Amino acid sequence: MQEDIKTRLVEVAGELFGERGYEAVGVREICQQATANVAAVNYHFGDKRGLYVACLRHAQSCRVDDLLLPLPADMPAAEKLRHFIRGMLESKLDPTRPQWHLELMLREMGRPTDACSEIVEDYIRPMAESLAEIMQGLLPGDQWNRQTWMIGFSIIAQVLFYHVNQPVVRLLMGPDGFETLSLDVITDHITRFSLAAIGQGPPVDRNDPSDVAAPQSHK
Amino acid sequence: MQEDIKTRLVEVAGELFGERGYEAVGVREICQQATANVAAVNYHFGDKRGLYVACLRHAQSCRVDDLLLPLPADMPAAEKLRHFIRGMLESKLDPTRPQWHLELMLREMGRPTDACSEIVEDYIRPMAESLAEIMQGLLPGDQWNRQTWMIGFSIIAQVLFYHVNQPVVRLLMGPDGFETLSLDVITDHITRFSLAAIGQGPPVDRNDPSDVAAPQSHK
Amino acid sequence: MQEDIKTRLVEVAGELFGERGYEAVGVREICQQATANVAAVNYHFGDKRGLYVACLRHAQSCRVDDLLLPLPADMPAAEKLRHFIRGMLESKLDPTRPQWHLELMLREMGRPTDACSEIVEDYIRPMAESLAEIMQGLLPGDQWNRQTWMIGFSIIAQVLFYHVNQPVVRLLMGPDGFETLSLDVITDHITRFSLAAIGQGPPVDRNDPSDVAAPQSHK
Amino acid sequence: MQEDIKTRLVEVAGELFGERGYEAVGVREICQQATANVAAVNYHFGDKRGLYVACLRHAQSCRVDDLLLPLPADMPAAEKLRHFIRGMLESKLDPTRPQWHLELMLREMGRPTDACSEIVEDYIRPMAESLAEIMQGLLPGDQWNRQTWMIGFSIIAQVLFYHVNQPVVRLLMGPDGFETLSLDVITDHITRFSLAAIGQGPPVDRNDPSDVAAPQSHK
DNA sequence: AATGAATGAGCCTTCATTCAT
DNA sequence: GATGAATGAAGGCTCATTCAT
Numbered sequence: 001m002q003e004d005i006k007t008r009l010v011e012v013a014g015e016l017f018g019e020r021g022y023e024a025v026g027v028r029e030i031c032q033q034a035t036a037n038v039a040a041v042n043y044h045f046g047d048k049r050g051l052y053v054a055c056l057r058h059a060q061s062c063r064v065d066d067l068l069l070p071l072p073a074d075m076p077a078a079e080k081l082r083h084f085i086r087g088m089l090e091s092k093l094d095p096t097r098p099q100w101h102l103e104l105m106l107r108e109m110g111r112p113t114d115a116c117s118e119i120v121e122d123y124i125r126p127m128a129e130s131l132a133e134i135m136q137g138l139l140p141g142d143q144w145n146r147q148t149w150m151i152g153f154s155i156i157a158q159v160l161f162y163h164v165n166q167p168v169v170r171l172l173m174g175p176d177g178f179e180t181l182s183l184d185v186i187t188d189h190i191t192r193f194s195l196a197a198i199g200q201g202p203p204v205d206r207n208d209p210s211d212v213a214a215p216q217s218h219k
Numbered sequence: 220m221q222e223d224i225k226t227r228l229v230e231v232a233g234e235l236f237g238e239r240g241y242e243a244v245g246v247r248e249i250c251q252q253a254t255a256n257v258a259a260v261n262y263h264f265g266d267k268r269g270l271y272v273a274c275l276r277h278a279q280s281c282r283v284d285d286l287l288l289p290l291p292a293d294m295p296a297a298e299k300l301r302h303f304i305r306g307m308l309e310s311k312l313d314p315t316r317p318q319w320h321l322e323l324m325l326r327e328m329g330r331p332t333d334a335c336s337e338i339v340e341d342y343i344r345p346m347a348e349s350l351a352e353i354m355q356g357l358l359p360g361d362q363w364n365r366q367t368w369m370i371g372f373s374i375i376a377q378v379l380f381y382h383v384n385q386p387v388v389r390l391l392m393g394p395d396g397f398e399t400l401s402l403d404v405i406t407d408h409i410t411r412f413s414l415a416a417i418g419q420g421p422p423v424d425r426n427d428p429s430d431v432a433a434p435q436s437h438k
Numbered sequence: 439m440q441e442d443i444k445t446r447l448v449e450v451a452g453e454l455f456g457e458r459g460y461e462a463v464g465v466r467e468i469c470q471q472a473t474a475n476v477a478a479v480n481y482h483f484g485d486k487r488g489l490y491v492a493c494l495r496h497a498q499s500c501r502v503d504d505l506l507l508p509l510p511a512d513m514p515a516a517e518k519l520r521h522f523i524r525g526m527l528e529s530k531l532d533p534t535r536p537q538w539h540l541e542l543m544l545r546e547m548g549r550p551t552d553a554c555s556e557i558v559e560d561y562i563r564p565m566a567e568s569l570a571e572i573m574q575g576l577l578p579g580d581q582w583n584r585q586t587w588m589i590g591f592s593i594i595a596q597v598l599f600y601h602v603n604q605p606v607v608r609l610l611m612g613p614d615g616f617e618t619l620s621l622d623v624i625t626d627h628i629t630r631f632s633l634a635a636i637g638q639g640p641p642v643d644r645n646d647p648s649d650v651a652a653p654q655s656h657k
Numbered sequence: 658m659q660e661d662i663k664t665r666l667v668e669v670a671g672e673l674f675g676e677r678g679y680e681a682v683g684v685r686e687i688c689q690q691a692t693a694n695v696a697a698v699n700y701h702f703g704d705k706r707g708l709y710v711a712c713l714r715h716a717q718s719c720r721v722d723d724l725l726l727p728l729p730a731d732m733p734a735a736e737k738l739r740h741f742i743r744g745m746l747e748s749k750l751d752p753t754r755p756q757w758h759l760e761l762m763l764r765e766m767g768r769p770t771d772a773c774s775e776i777v778e779d780y781i782r783p784m785a786e787s788l789a790e791i792m793q794g795l796l797p798g799d800q801w802n803r804q805t806w807m808i809g810f811s812i813i814a815q816v817l818f819y820h821v822n823q824p825v826v827r828l829l830m831g832p833d834g835f836e837t838l839s840l841d842v843i844t845d846h847i848t849r850f851s852l853a854a855i856g857q858g859p860p861v862d863r864n865d866p867s868d869v870a871a872p873q874s875h876k
Numbered sequence: 877a878a879t880g881a882a883t884g885a886g887c888c889t890t891c892a893t894t895c896a897t
Numbered sequence: 898g899a900t901g902a903a904t905g906a907a908g909g910c911t912c913a914t915t916c917a918t
Contacts, residue, residue: 021242028890116390147427150412157380168339172343185365197413205418258912461681466887476889476906477890547821591815599813624807632854643855683912696915697878699914
């Protein structure tokens with residue numbers, strides 16, 4: 001038997017909202033793809049916006065779980081960071097999992113609606129805490145001073161960049177250059193760049209020949 | 220006498236597009252706010268999309284010039300980088316100029332339309348080249364290998380983060396904490412973080428007491 | 439209870455289209471006269487053109503049946519022709535049935551759209567075949583050579599003339615003269631003219647005094 | 658030097674109106690094709706309808722002349738009739754002369770506007786008189802009784818049929834059959850059909866083999 | 877005399893939503 | 898509880914027309 005209609009509606013709508021934005025998607029299309037009645041959205045969620053926040057909530061409830069899975073205690077902090085970064089990047093590039101969860105969040109963060117603060121508390125802050133914990137392993141000290149925030153932002157920023165600005169990156173580097181930016185390459189770069197910035201690794205070298213030849217030497 | 224109607228249309232529309240996105244804004248509203256006729260958009264710009272790209276072009280033409288002003292040749296490369304970063308950040312926070320210029324571009328980059336490649340070529344690429352030149356001063360070598368791109372992206376990413384995710388940052392740090400993130404503080408952090416990452420400066424230290432007390436020691 | 443809304447829409451639209459043409463009629467006006475919502479046209483017929491072809495189909499389905507009713511096998515061929523001609527003329531003058539059915543078809547024939555070929559096949563060709571059959575009774579021979587077509591056209595042409603050019607005829611003959619053109623008079627004239635043309639009756643004589651006095655001697 | 662703007666406007670507009678109908682043609686298109694200003698129509702003709710009636714008048718003034726050119730007095734009446742029929746048909750099929758004059762008239766006759774009665778008096782009635790004169794040569798007698806009118810209508814009707822219903826004829830006969838309907842063939846048929854109908858020629862025979870082989874034996 | 881920039885009414889269509897079933 | 902037919906508001910756009918020049 002097919003899934004619950006409400007669930008189906010949320011999943012279809014989430015995907016479309018993530019893909020094309022709130023305004024560009026019509027309820028007709030959503031209901032049709034979910035094999036539901038046109039009135040189903042209004043019946044189950046009050047109105048279109050109600051469905052949107054339902055998607056947001058669903059996305060956050062799903063994501064929190066697998067982004068925060070505890071890493072082995074004996075893993076080196078640098079390796080934990082790499083996992084964290086890779087985990088965030090993965091959802092965008094991994095075609096096997098629905099990417100709209102993160103997509104939707106990013107959209108919400110870029111231009112916050114009423115539901116934004118909720119998202120931040122339930123989704124973003126846990127992630128930030130997770131990252132803070134990792135950094136605590138790298139640079140023990142006071143946990144939440146401004147400096148810590150900013151370092152965290154610098155790391156997250158790099159991840160988000162590849163997430164959000166993919167098309168611009170493609171245009172800048174050309175299709176061929178862009179193709180070489182595998183998940184591994186990006187993960188490796190951000191990790192090394194960030195570790196070096198906080199004095200926990202060797203600096204990144206533009207002229208490092210190993211980079212071009214064997215992008216992921218630390219895998 | 221009031222401004223040229225075409226200009227007024229672009230300014231009003233740009234603001235609204237930047238604020239709410241292309242689809243969420245109607246030409247009727249634009250024309251009303253610009254005290255213009257409903258048909259004015261179609262008359263002057265062909266159609267709504269035409270007005271949109273006109274906004275995009277206007278935004279880009281305003282921005283490009285002042286971001287690329289040549290820096291003194293004798294300025295240290297590290298200082299040039301700081302200026303570059305500060306320049307980008309400034310445009311967001313400077314209240315004397317309409318902020319929709321950047322808003323609109325960010326929107327376009329996040330969900331590129333046909334006009335995106337043009338923006339990239341005319342606005343983004345020159346900026347990238349400007350940054351590459353600075354980096355050439357810091358780390359002489361091949362100019363455009365992949366490593367170079369990624370380092371550039373890591374720097375830009377941090378700047379964009381504070382542009383795009385301002386509301387999230389405020390929510391995470393709380394209003395008080397957020398207030399301390401002056402333009403100087405952010406500039407300083409990104410510059411130091413990036414220089415350290417490429418081995419051109421001391422690592423960033425979360426526990427550095429000087430940071431909290433006197434954020435911008437290099438000013 | 440009032441008629442089905444779809445029917446009402448077709449009837450109102452058909453009348454207006456027949457009266458003023460496709461382009462000169464707006465959906466607003468149609469819906470208003472049919473006491474329906476503005477969106478009703480698009481909901482029920484897809485778009486305005488959809489309503490138009492619906493009108494066309496309705497018109498054709500109403501007409502086809504009663505024009506083709508089989509005539510008694512023992513009726514003389516000449517009499518069959520008279521019935522055929524009278525049948526065609528009747529539909530124009532019969533006040534009990536909406537005259538827009540024919541109006542619309544004539545319009546379509548004069549300036550054919552995509553739907554024209556359909557009308558021709560479903561409405562015109564059966565009529566042509568019906569006429570051909572009658573002529574086969576008058577002049578046995580090959581059924582569909584070019585000559586046959588042209589004779590048929592000459593007959594139909596006369597009927598259509600009185601349909602289409604009624605106002606011109608009135609102006610030319612004056613109101614009084616026009617009044618004497620009863621259905622019987624016209625039927626009689628066309629029948630006699632056509633029969634004479636193919637050698638199946640006495641020639642028409644402009645000076646025949648019986649005509650003026652007792653127009654329909656064969657009634 | 659180029660023609661007068663007013664003339665150019667009338668000619669371009671007449672052609673377009675004749676081709677696509679009044680409503681389907683915009684003043685923009687007219688002015689553009691006439692290399693005139695958008696406001697020229699309103700300036701010279703008051704409004705769009707003013708231009709339309711100007712076209713009508715122009716058409717009538719042109720047509721009257723060459724349709725009524727006096728035929729040689731010694732020409733047999735039957736031959737005069739053939740010339741008359743051919744003259745009317747010609748304007749449609751002859752590509753060297755602008756066909757919109759007649760086109761426009763037919764349009765006006767089919768659905769008369771305010772200008773119709775004027776057209777009838779200035780254009781149609783002279784034509785009718787011309788035809789009546791020819792018929793007087795064929796069947797001397799009272800000039801304007803009803804019978805005369807109807808015979809005239811029967812002749813005109815056939816001509817108009819091929820004029821107006823060209824597309825339907827094409828669909829009915831198929832493209833190949835239609836191609837054989839040259840100007841000569843049609844002229845010949847109508848002439849023979851009409852002469853036979855009034856007892857001034859041999860009847861038309863569907864099975865006449867000469868027709869198929871040599872369509873215009875009387876040429 | 878003639879222009880062309882600018883107008884506002886109107887066009888068809890699509891939208892999210894509602895209501896009787 | 899759930900539907901789908903039907904709604905009215907709003908969408909972007911084109912139109913014939915006008916007015917200052």
